[in-house]
Amino acid sequence: MKIALDAMGGDHAPAHPVAAAIQALARFPQITRLILVGDEEKIRTELAKHGAEPNDRLHLFPTTQVIAMTDGAVEAVRRKKDSSLCRAVDLVKEGAVDAIVSAGNTGALVAAATIKLRNLPGVDRAGLACPMPSRNGVWILLDAGASVDARPEHLLAYGCMGSIYAHHILGIAKPRVGLLCNGTEEGKGNELTRQSYELLKSAPVHFIGNVEGHGLFEGAADVVACDGFVGNITLKTAEALAKSTFKWIKEEITSNPIRMAGALLARGAFQSIKKKTNADEYGGALLLGVNGICVKAHGSSSVHALFNSLRVACEAVTQQVNPHIVEALAQKPSSPTS
Amino acid sequence: MKIALDAMGGDHAPAHPVAAAIQALARFPQITRLILVGDEEKIRTELAKHGAEPNDRLHLFPTTQVIAMTDGAVEAVRRKKDSSLCRAVDLVKEGAVDAIVSAGNTGALVAAATIKLRNLPGVDRAGLACPMPSRNGVWILLDAGASVDARPEHLLAYGCMGSIYAHHILGIAKPRVGLLCNGTEEGKGNELTRQSYELLKSAPVHFIGNVEGHGLFEGAADVVACDGFVGNITLKTAEALAKSTFKWIKEEITSNPIRMAGALLARGAFQSIKKKTNADEYGGALLLGVNGICVKAHGSSSVHALFNSLRVACEAVTQQVNPHIVEALAQKPSSPTS
Numbered sequence: 001m002k003i004a005l006d007a008m009g010g011d012h013a014p015a016h017p018v019a020a021a022i023q024a025l026a027r028f029p030q031i032t033r034l035i036l037v038g039d040e041e042k043i044r045t046e047l048a049k050h051g052a053e054p055n056d057r058l059h060l061f062p063t064t065q066v067i068a069m070t071d072g073a074v075e076a077v078r079r080k081k082d083s084s085l086c087r088a089v090d091l092v093k094e095g096a097v098d099a100i101v102s103a104g105n106t107g108a109l110v111a112a113a114t115i116k117l118r119n120l121p122g123v124d125r126a127g128l129a130c131p132m133p134s135r136n137g138v139w140i141l142l143d144a145g146a147s148v149d150a151r152p153e154h155l156l157a158y159g160c161m162g163s164i165y166a167h168h169i170l171g172i173a174k175p176r177v178g179l180l181c182n183g184t185e186e187g188k189g190n191e192l193t194r195q196s197y198e199l200l201k202s203a204p205v206h207f208i209g210n211v212e213g214h215g216l217f218e219g220a221a222d223v224v225a226c227d228g229f230v231g232n233i234t235l236k237t238a239e240a241l242a243k244s245t246f247k248w249i250k251e252e253i254t255s256n257p258i259r260m261a262g263a264l265l266a267r268g269a270f271q272s273i274k275k276k277t278n279a280d281e282y283g284g285a286l287l288l289g290v291n292g293i294c295v296k297a298h299g300s301s302s303v304h305a306l307f308n309s310l311r312v313a314c315e316a317v318t319q320q321v322n323p324h325i326v327e328a329l330a331q332k333p334s335s336p337t338s
Numbered sequence: 339m340k341i342a343l344d345a346m347g348g349d350h351a352p353a354h355p356v357a358a359a360i361q362a363l364a365r366f367p368q369i370t371r372l373i374l375v376g377d378e379e380k381i382r383t384e385l386a387k388h389g390a391e392p393n394d395r396l397h398l399f400p401t402t403q404v405i406a407m408t409d410g411a412v413e414a415v416r417r418k419k420d421s422s423l424c425r426a427v428d429l430v431k432e433g434a435v436d437a438i439v440s441a442g443n444t445g446a447l448v449a450a451a452t453i454k455l456r457n458l459p460g461v462d463r464a465g466l467a468c469p470m471p472s473r474n475g476v477w478i479l480l481d482a483g484a485s486v487d488a489r490p491e492h493l494l495a496y497g498c499m500g501s502i503y504a505h506h507i508l509g510i511a512k513p514r515v516g517l518l519c520n521g522t523e524e525g526k527g528n529e530l531t532r533q534s535y536e537l538l539k540s541a542p543v544h545f546i547g548n549v550e551g552h553g554l555f556e557g558a559a560d561v562v563a564c565d566g567f568v569g570n571i572t573l574k575t576a577e578a579l580a581k582s583t584f585k586w587i588k589e590e591i592t593s594n595p596i597r598m599a600g601a602l603l604a605r606g607a608f609q610s611i612k613k614k615t616n617a618d619e620y621g622g623a624l625l626l627g628v629n630g631i632c633v634k635a636h637g638s639s640s641v642h643a644l645f646n647s648l649r650v651a652c653e654a655v656t657q658q659v660n661p662h663i664v665e666a667l668a669q670k671p672s673s674p675t676s
Binding site (some may be wrong): 148263 | 408410423427487518519520521523527528529531550551552553554555556565566567568571572573574575576577578579580581582583586592593594596597598599600601602603604605606607608610611615623645653662
């Protein structure tokens with residue numbers, strides 16, 4: 001398969017994307033071509049640091065513009081046609097690649113993908129499906145922030161698309177789909193979630209009702225649907241607390257030599273849980289619902305995070321997530337509001 | 339001061355409320371009377387376990403009904419007039435006590451307080467102000483779940499009331515008020531937060547704009563305003579992740595004797611951070627905006643959590659939070675939508 005990587009996207013571009021590309025090519029033989037899209041000179045300089053240069057499997061697609069993290073999404077896509085992000089999406093549109101990975105501006109990626117690739121048949125609004133840690137594995141939060149407002153039929157589609165992700169990529173036989181809410185009882189929630197509850201009840205998914213924050217990390221559901229505003233806050237709150245907790249523990253430990261000695265003996269435990277709660281391990285969010293595979297990596301992605309994002313892109317292509325979504329949504333009973 | 343404690347509220351009632359009452363009376367001489375409201379026989383039995391009985395400072399107010407955690411809020415308040423929760427609120431209304439603490443049904447407490455005590459002048463909707471941990475102290479999240487839907491003028495009032503809480507109870511000279519959002523830039527957010535942003539800009543508080551999950555636990559703001567749906571999910575997500583992280587670390591540690599030895603040496607560090615991230619330490623949420631001091635403790639409150647909730651009630655009474663709110667809201671420029 002062929003993948004385009006936005007080499008200028010993210011806080012550490014092009015260094016991290018270039019390093020991740022080299023790692024991914026070494027690890028994933030199924031990638032027959034990986035195209036680094038961006039500033040040619042800068043990319044060649046980064047490649048040289050690894051003693052690498054473009055070859056049969058590693059291509060370079062030169063572009064002249066970069067979309068900044070602070071650029072307005074739709075305007076940036078319209079104005080910066082030769083940006084690495086837009087050109088990478090164009091490559092998907094033209095069929096030159098099977099997937100794109102970008103750590104760039106989330107809004108711009110969503111806008112470019114929606115405008116250029118269009119939504120899949122039956123999908124009104126794309127959602128970012130973000131893998132999150134639980135006790136014994138991974139659950140999917142979506143929408144993690146593709147759009148801020150949502151209607152009940154969007155949450156219905158998020159539940160359906162998330163179920164397909166969990167089934168085909170995570171290998172869960174019958175994914176349990178929940179609705180993120182302020183309580184588990186039916187009837188809890190705001191107007192949006194109460195209406196979405198009714199739609200999900202008759203959807204072709206294993207809907208288990210409302211789930212609240214308390215159960216998320218203990219595996220209450222495999223897929224958790226919510227609007228992008230709530231999802232983004234939930235995602236960032238969880239990431240932030242995990243990071244702060246480890247930072248605070250480290251500060252407490254380094255304040256005392258006996259504690260430091262102890263921590264050294266117990267470090268395997270910390271490393272294991274730090275890894276579990278580290279967003280880098282999960283490899284970015286898949287933008288579900290657009291007609292093409294788009295993976296959004298964190299803006300601050302490490303090389304490892306980008307490597308894992310390339311892995312997610314490979315899995316989504318191999319598992320044919322999009323054809324499965326189209327098929328499943330064709331079965332969806334039409335909602336009263338759509 | 340006099341405080342009513344709902345002895346039947348919460349998962350461990352009346353055992354935990356009774357034990358917390360005894361501890362609080364020993365610790366807080368300013369409590370001249372603490373009234374345990376609930377099933378007389380059960381309360382006496384619990385008191386006996388501590389070798390205690392009603393006395394000059396510890397009173398008993400017998401009631402015959404209990405509002406269950408699963409009861410519908412408004413209906414429970416209308417139907418169960420002789421419930422411990424309703425009678426405790428009645429005591430505030432009649433002026434027999436200065437404050438009420440309950441670990442019971444959140445919705446019922448909010449409904450009882452709103453119906454019986456009414457809102458303070460200038461307040462449309464009460465909000466639960468929940469203390470949360472940050473790097474160097476505490477910040478206030480509100481609304482943490484008093485109501486699920488909110489209008490911009492409600493978020494404006496939450497910001498103002500939270501600022502007064504932070505100033506008078508947390509002792510912060512000029513509390514920084516932020517709006518919980520999916521990004522920090524002005525213009526980010528959903529319709530509710532974008533409109534609220536405009537109102538808060540001209541409010542008599544130190545408004546610092548949007549804050550996102552990433553900054554919350556590193557002290558990005560002293561007060562974080564949001565609607566109760568988002569607030570409740572944020573609160574529960576944070577509580578859940580903190581709990582799960584420590585559980586996972588413990589499981590990893592106990593899987594290996596060398597790690598266990600190390601953890602023993604470093605245990606001070608864990609205990610310190612576990613305490614910091616433990617909701618029990620913060621003592622429940624103050625229902626800001628009603629004409630009376632109402633503290634909502636967690637349904638699963640430990641004795642220590644209820645003890646801390648009684649402390650919060652004492653502080654709110656001593657610091658005259660409600661008169662300060664009335665005064666501040668009288669200065670608030672009228673909003674275009676109210």
